[in-house]
Amino acid sequence: MVAPTVSTPDAVVIGMGPAGEEVAGRLADAGWDVVGIDERLVGGECPYWGCIPSKIMVRAGNLVTDAHRVPGSAGISRVQSDWRPVVRHVRAATDDWDDKVAVDRFTTRGGRFLRGTARLTGPNEVCVSGPDDGGTETLLRPRRALVLAVGARPSVPPVPGLAGTPYWTNHDLVEAAELPESLLVLGGGAIALELGQAVQRFGCQVTVLEAQSRLLPQEEPEAADLLMRVLTTEGIEIHTGIEAVSVSRQGGRFTVVCRRGERLSAERLLVATGRRVDLERLGASALGVPADARGLPVDERLRVLGAPGVWAVGDVTGKGAFTHMAMYQADVAVRGILGQGGRPAEYHAVPRVTFTDPEIGAVGLTEAQARTRGLAVRTAVADLAASGRGLVHGAGNDGFIKLVAADRVLVGATAAGPTGGEILGLLTLAVQAKVPLAELRATNWAYPTFHRVVGDALNAL
Numbered sequence: 001m002v003a004p005t006v007s008t009p010d011a012v013v014i015g016m017g018p019a020g021e022e023v024a025g026r027l028a029d030a031g032w033d034v035v036g037i038d039e040r041l042v043g044g045e046c047p048y049w050g051c052i053p054s055k056i057m058v059r060a061g062n063l064v065t066d067a068h069r070v071p072g073s074a075g076i077s078r079v080q081s082d083w084r085p086v087v088r089h090v091r092a093a094t095d096d097w098d099d100k101v102a103v104d105r106f107t108t109r110g111g112r113f114l115r116g117t118a119r120l121t122g123p124n125e126v127c128v129s130g131p132d133d134g135g136t137e138t139l140l141r142p143r144r145a146l147v148l149a150v151g152a153r154p155s156v157p158p159v160p161g162l163a164g165t166p167y168w169t170n171h172d173l174v175e176a177a178e179l180p181e182s183l184l185v186l187g188g189g190a191i192a193l194e195l196g197q198a199v200q201r202f203g204c205q206v207t208v209l210e211a212q213s214r215l216l217p218q219e220e221p222e223a224a225d226l227l228m229r230v231l232t233t234e235g236i237e238i239h240t241g242i243e244a245v246s247v248s249r250q251g252g253r254f255t256v257v258c259r260r261g262e263r264l265s266a267e268r269l270l271v272a273t274g275r276r277v278d279l280e281r282l283g284a285s286a287l288g289v290p291a292d293a294r295g296l297p298v299d300e301r302l303r304v305l306g307a308p309g310v311w312a313v314g315d316v317t318g319k320g321a322f323t324h325m326a327m328y329q330a331d332v333a334v335r336g337i338l339g340q341g342g343r344p345a346e347y348h349a350v351p352r353v354t355f356t357d358p359e360i361g362a363v364g365l366t367e368a369q370a371r372t373r374g375l376a377v378r379t380a381v382a383d384l385a386a387s388g389r390g391l392v393h394g395a396g397n398d399g400f401i402k403l404v405a406a407d408r409v410l411v412g413a414t415a416a417g418p419t420g421g422e423i424l425g426l427l428t429l430a431v432q433a434k435v436p437l438a439e440l441r442a443t444n445w446a447y448p449t450f451h452r453v454v455g456d457a458l459n460a461l
């Protein structure tokens with residue numbers, strides 16, 4: 001065994017996804033000696049297996065569906081969908097899963113990059129073992145900051161038989177050169193519905209199995225009802241309140257047997273049952289954090305509780321697994337590390353968009369969450385299809401605006417529709433800035449836009 005190389009840079013950043021890359025790059029910009037470590041690709045989940053490739057697939061599926069909508073609205077269309085251009089687009093966007101550009105971007109800013117797996121071996125000591133370094137390890141003892149940004153990984157449920165099968169996660173689907181003829185999806189959350197709808201639109205028969213009583217259980221029930229209606233109309237088979245009790249694979253087909261006796265079968269099985277933070281693998285016990293914690297506990301400046309000089313950012317904090325959350329937290333942490341002050345992290349207006357068609361954009365509290373907090377809640381729902389813009393839009397105009405108000409401000413909102421994620425912008429600002437309802441009601445919303453339906457919902461509050 002070769003003795004480890006020891007290094008004492010200013011800062012060490014473990015995990016170079018959106019959160020870590022932002023922190024490491026900005027500390028390097030400030031002239032710090034920064035070592036960024038990643039065992040896979042600089043950029044993390046989002047550009048290579050998450051947001052970007054999945055949205056390329058969603059956009060392609062939306063194009064196919066819009067082309068099908070031409071008859072009855074704008075003439076004749078003959079659509080022959082083809083997955084190959086989608087695969088090419090994904091490969092171009094991910095550089096064929098090569099991060100050279102991202103690594104160069106970081107080192108050009110003055111950072112040092114180490115490819116390898118990092119583990120905490122003390123409250124301020126990181127041991128890195130490289131993929132092909134013949135057993136050599138590097139020990140890093142940062143002098144000014146240790147930043148943990150290791151993200152999360154797919155959470156695979158302990159269904160008997162599942163572990164022994166070649167099930168897919170988002171990585172396998174995103175990297176697949178061809179689509180299967182059929183796909184079972186375990187889970188009815190964001191990954192399941194975005195990817196499931198996209199591939200169904202390219203001719204893959206999709207079956208969704210959601211354990212909870214409705215799709216997107218974290219969001220408003222109206223969103224679940226809308227997606228249930230739209231997705232089943234498109235031919236997706238959806239089972240909710242279902243419990244898989246065994247998984248097997250024979251003759252090139254997966255079979256899932258469920259508690260009530262259903263047997264569902266398909267060529268491939270995608271596991272999309274959430275993501276989990278792996279603190280054991282990171283060695284978080286060196287910081288006094290129990291390995292079974294749901295995330296690294298942080299204060300409003302992203303400092304890990306009870307661990308001076310250590311920050312955590314992104315999915316690993318368990319505050320919302322979104323790229324915009326990773327970037328937001330990274331900004332707060334960098335300002336804290338560099339002593340620049342500014343506002344601490346706030347979580348009352350967290351936006352999220354599920355990029356199905358219709359898109360489900362949501363911010364802040366759902367009605368149920370607001371009621372659980374004991375707020376005196378008022379809600380209103382306005383229909384998008386019945387609006388002037390809905391009439392103009394025609395096919396594909398399904399959607400609604402739901403507002404959740406308390407104490408004369410909005411505490412939450414949902415914008416579902418063809419541009420739900422875009423309308424969400426104004427609602428996010430309203431919730432974030434606690435804009436008085438009176439001010440929102442006095443606003444003149446352009447006609448005929450989808451966002452004007454926010455005005456209808458305000459009038460109905």
Ligand SMILES: Cc1cc2nc3c(=O)[nH]c(=O)nc-3n(C[C@H](O)[C@H](O)[C@H](O)COP(=O)(O)OP(=O)(O)OC[C@H]3O[C@@H](n4cnc5c(N)ncnc54)[C@H](O)[C@@H]3O)c2cc1C
Nearest residue numbers: 015017018019039044045050051118151314315321322323
């Ligand atoms: C299919 C899919 C679609 C998504 N779509 C969206 C979307 O549209 N919008 C959105 O906002 N979010 C989306 N997300 C979520 C988004 O990708 C994540 O929230 C975001 O990537 C989190 O960034 P992060 O830096 O915290 O972690 P990650 O991106 O997971 O990066 C963590 C990095 O740490 C590295 N690492 C982990 N452990 C170690 C270790 N011990 N040693 C060295 N390196 C390590 C990993 O290799 C990885 O590169 C999607 C996710 C998925 C899976």
Ligand SMILES: NC(=O)c1ccc[n+]([C@@H]2O[C@H](COP(=O)([O-])OP(=O)(O)OC[C@H]3O[C@@H](n4cnc5c(N)ncnc54)[C@H](O)[C@@H]3O)[C@@H](O)[C@H]2O)c1
Nearest residue numbers: 157187188189190191192209210211272273274321353354
């Ligand atoms: N557009 C976006 O921003 C976007 C898109 C995809 C993913 N993401 C992020 O990635 C995270 C992971 O996505 P996801 O869809 O895997 O997780 P999710 O938490 O959104 O949904 C997982 C679903 O699986 C269900 N489930 C859990 N165990 C099950 C089982 N054994 N059988 C059937 N269903 C089961 C849950 O009830 C839940 O509805 C998301 O929470 C989100 O933060 C974001």
